[in-house]
Amino acid sequence: MTTAAPAVHGPTRIPGVLGALTSTDHKRIGLNLGLLSLVFFLVGGLFALLMRAQIAQPDVQFVSDQTYSQLFTMHGSTMIYLFVTPMALAMALYLVPLQIGAVSLAGPRLALIGFWIWLSGGLVMQSGWLTGDGAGRDGWFAYEPLANGTNTPGVGQDMWVIGVMLAALGMTAMAACVAATIARRRAPGMALLRMPVFTWTALVSVLMVVASFPVLILAMSLMYIDRHGGHIFSGFNGAIDYQDLFWFFGHPVVYVMFFPYLGAAAEVVAVCSHKRWFGHTAFVASIMAFAALSMSVWAHHMFTTGGVTNQYFAFTSTALVVPAGIEYFDMVGTMVGGSIVLRTSMLFALMFFIQFLIGGLSGIFLASPVLDYHVEDSYVVIAHFHYTLFAGSVFGFFAGVYHWFPKVTGAHLRDSWGRIHLVLLAVGTNLTFFPMFFLGQDGMPRRISRYPAHPGWGTLNLLESIGAGIIALGVLSFLVNVVVSLRRRQPAGDDPWQGHTLEWATSSPPPAYNFELPLPPIRSYAPLLDRRHEQLDRAGASP
Amino acid sequence: MRGGALPLFAWGALLLVLLALNWIWTGDAIQVGSFAFAALVIIAGGALLALRSREALRGGPPRVSRTRESVPQTSFAAVLVGLSVGAILFGLTFGRFIVYFGAGMLVISLGRLALELRAERASRRGTQDGPQDTGGSARAGEGRPG
Amino acid sequence: MVQVGLLAPPGALVDTRHEYDHLFSIYVPIAVAVFALVVLAIGFAVLRYSRRAPSQAARWHEHNRLEGGYALALALVVVFLLYLTFSAEHRVDTVAAHERPALTVDVTGAKWEWQFYYPAYGITARSGTVGRQPLVVPVGEAIRFNVSTIDVIHAFWIPQLRYKRDLIPGTTESATLLFDRAGSFPGQCAEFCGLRHADMVFTVRAVNPAQFAAWARAGGKGVPS
Structure with a gap:
């Protein structure tokens, strides 16, 4: 047992890396989580490039079949468990307390514990590469019985199971902290319906994490036991039961990977239109419907199994059209009548809505069992979920980065590099993922490491591989932008965009306990815009 | 509903409707079980937020703490x-x-x-006798892990 | 049997390719129109409302009745799509299952090969890592495929028919399919099943019923051209 009680009135901060890694400040935890997620994004992107190199042309062998299966498994797992989901949580951890006028997280230590558990999970999962039989190789959803001890022996797959379990556990803890913070730390006046759009999307996401990730942890625990002689899923209907458990997590999580980015893009559109987000109440209501439906659509991943009631899941999945349509209506409604400035962040936000639309519309096709019977597990599905999960997160994420970078660092990102970044990313995304619709329709299944030279397949795959390279260049230009902007800083000031929400009412970067100046009165979800309007009115009344 | 927790309850209610439909339509124990767990968590979360939202309802401009929390910001x-x-x-x-x-x-x-x-x-x-501060920092220490 | 399909002539055998193409041909224009509408709306807003002074920005921010009406319109679209989908699904899943098949084939998946067994003729064809014997079928007749697996999950996919079915351990699922034209069509395992998943392929050889009968009489020897 340790001897001395921790210093209470001593120095509240430890300088340097050690201090940064042990900090309970929500901004520090959010930044750490975000930076590490970004590292995992680069790692997962590298896996994707290697895959695209293997399948750029028919009948070539650049990597072995074994390696290829590890690449697609680790690409999906890294992106989902270690980049898009934690990045959404990172944005929530950083921004939510600021947006609701809180000085700190509720349960900051739990968030810190969660961060380190998540990081252990990421490291365990990736260290599978160092084992004799390599990293996990059964895909990011690791169906039983393929993933049991007989069909996939080896410690690498075990490490994948443990890694997923840890990552999910850590993210659940962090999500619980965000939810508790919203419950307990709102500034006076910040009624729930006065919370900004981003905070609402974050709240819905973290509640969905808390409600669905435990099911994943359960599924992974059962899989671990199964792999070590437990025979959990080898009984009657075991394969379907595993899929039910997995997708009960697996579908809500795709909305966790979407809502906060939607919230970020919405904030950007509102601020860059100099007009508050249109239809806030309807938006909140539609997000609720969105969330409820998204937790009840999971078995549309299982239409072709014959083991689920397809009509129910076709009904819930198609019904998603209604809330999704409302989001687009509100986005256009925000811009109409506004004063639009096409900043880099705004361009990314608009691209987010356009690109996600392709994913969303193709999703309506997949919600129909008859259409799904053909395209399930084909490249159509790959195209669909990269338009939603990749375009529908990364464009919103970058919109948020260009928007909040000045708040987080006090310096602007370069617009010139930002435009290059946008063009490369948009061109690369569409070149990579759009041809996949044709390939899948034409019968190319996902996860094959080689394919025969069917007419057109070589050309389309080559285009996609070139597109992947362009995406990589886009990401590179973003990294260059960050380095250039931090090296030769262009100071941004506290509120460079005439923001609407409370994070713009403090210094950039915010101080240790977030707010040193008194907060403005909170009478709506855009308190700073209210204040600006009052000043305008007063100036107009007494010229 | 005071404090605007209504949308959260609407979410919970819609989940219950969908749960009932799932039960009738599929009747699968695992589906209904995990669904019921999730609905419970969402409804509990909504209740927590509704109960905790009274403070924020008092309205008026929030005050900002002059006293810093005297807790180390590292752990x-x-x-x-x-x-x-x-x-x-x-x-x-x-x-x-x-x-x-x-x-x-x-x-x-x-x-x-x-x-x-x-x-x-x-x-x-x-520090309890110190000046009145924000709804947040007055209870800042309550965060408990676990 | 209730006839639900919109265009299918009553009594005709269910053709999965036709059902897919029909549904697809309704969904695609809707999707393209919605996409164009949204992009046009964004483009209009950007062109019309940029380069105005921030003080000129409107302050209205809500129109719940308009949104309510819009949501209702979307709900009607959902109902329309679900009607189409449920009709097609009813034919593909239920009506087809009640058809009297002219031929039954037991399809067994294994790592990494397909085994096609014709119980009426005692013929077995195998394809995948073990070789490339074709799945020979007659054109224009309902064929019942009973699919099962001896190890992991596979999926029996014939892109030409716009249809696939998963092979789930411990169960036998069936699908009744129809080939509407003669020819050679590729088929493949669509669910990742391990190392040589990419090699788990087969070829369907659809021939006219007379040729099929001759082939079956010969005990599956020789591939009809």
């Missing part, structure tokens, strides 16, 4: 707890000795965490 104990949990599970695949090592570390770090929390509570009692 080695929390980092160690996280790493111990990671070590224990990693040990399952890598070697039993890491499980024991992680378990030992977990006990020590949990003890340390308890000390931190006790000190924090003590310091909060010390």
Whole structure:
């Protein structure tokens, strides 16, 4: 047992890396989580490039079949468990307390514990590469019985199971902290319906994490036991039961990977239109419907199994059209009548809505069992979920980065590099993922490491591989932008965009306990815009 | 509903409707079970937010604390707890000795965490007579892990 | 049997390719129109409302009745799509299952090969890592495929028919399919099943019923051209 009680009135901060890694400040935890997620994004992107190199042309062998299966498994797992989901949580951890006028997280230590558990999970999962039989190789959803001890022996797959379990556990803890913070730390006046759009999307996401990730942890625990002689899923209907458990997590999580980015893009559109987000109440209501439906659509991943009631899941999945349509209506409604400035962040936000639309519309096709019977597990599905999960997160994420970078660092990102970044990313995304619709329709299944030279397949795959390279260049230009902007800083000031929400009412970067100046009165979800309007009115009344 | 928790209850209610439909339409025990768990969590979350939203309703401009929380903004104990949990599970695949090592570390770090929390509570009692501050920082120490 | 399909002539055998193409041909224009509408709306807003002074920005921010009406319109679209989908699904899943098949083939998946067994003729064809014997079928007749697996999950996919079915351990699922034209069509395992998943392929050889009968009489020897 340790001897001395921790210093209470001593120095509240430890300088340097050690201090940064042990900090309970929500901004520090959010930044750490975000930076590490970004590292995992680069790692997962590298896996994707290697895959695209293997399948750029028919009948070539650049990597072995074994390696290829590890690449697609680790690409999906890294992106989902270690980049898009934690990045959404990172944005929530950083921004939510600021947006609701809180000085700190509720349960900051739990968030810190969660961060380190998540990081252990990421490291365990990736260290599978160092084992004799390599990293996990059964895909990011690791169906039983393929993933049991007989069909996939080896410690690498075990490490994948443990890694997923840890990552999910850590993210659940962090999500619980965000939810508790919203419950307990709102500034006076910040009624729930006065919370900004981003905070609402974050709240819905973290509640969905808390409600669905435990099911994943359960599924992974059962899989671990199964792999070590437990025979959990080898009984009657075991394969379907595993899929039910997995997708009960697996579908809500795709909305966790979407809502906060939607919230970020919405904030950007509102601020860059100099007009508050249109239809806030309807938006909140539609997000609720969105969330409820998204937790009840999971078995549309299982239409072709014959083991689920397809009509129910076709009904819930198609019904998603209604809330999704409302989001687009509100986005256009925000811009109409506004004063639009096409900043880099705004361009990314608009691209987010356009690109996600392709994913969303193709999703309506997949919600129909008859259409799904053909395209399930084909490249159509790959195209669909990269338009939603990749375009529908990364464009919103970058919109948020260009928007909040000045708040987080006090310096602007370069617009010139930002435009290059946008063009490369948009061109690369569409070149990579759009041809996949044709390939899948034409019968190319996902996860094959080689394919025969069917007419057109070589050309389309080559285009996609070139597109992947362009995406990589886009990401590179973003990294260059960050380095250039931090090296030769262009100071941004506290509120460079005439923001609407409370994070713009403090210094950039915010101080240790977030707010040193008194907060403005909170009478709506855009308190700073209210204040600006009052000043305008007063100036107009007494010229 | 006061405080605007209504949307959250609407979410919970819609989940219950969908749960009922799922029950009738599919009748699958695993589906209904996991669905019921999730609906319960969402409804509990909504209730928590509704109960906790009275303070924010008082309205008026929020005041900002003049007194800083006197709690250290770092926690080695929390980092160690996280790493111990990671070590224990990693040990399952890598070697039993890491499980024991992680378990030992977990006990020590949990003890340390308890000390931190006790000190924090003590310091909060010390500053209770201080000036009125925001709804947040007045209860800032309450955050408990676990 | 209730006839639900919109265009299918009553009594005709269910053709999965036709059902897919029909549904697809309704969904695609809707999707393209919605996409164009949204992009046009964004483009209009950007062109019309940029380069105005921020003080000129409107302050209205809500129109719940308009949104309610819009949501209702969307709900009607959902109902329309679900009607189409449920009709097609009813034919593909239920009506087809009640058809009297002219031929039954037991399809067994294994790592990494397909085994096609014709119980009426005692013929077995195998394809995948073990070789490339074709799945020979007659054109224009309902064929019942009973699919099962001896190890992991596979999926029996014939892109030409716009249809696939998963092979789930412990169960036998069936699908009744129809080939509407003669020819050679590729088929493949669509669910990742391990190392040589990419090699788990087969070829369907659809021939006219007379040729099929001759082939079956010969005990599956020789591939009809």
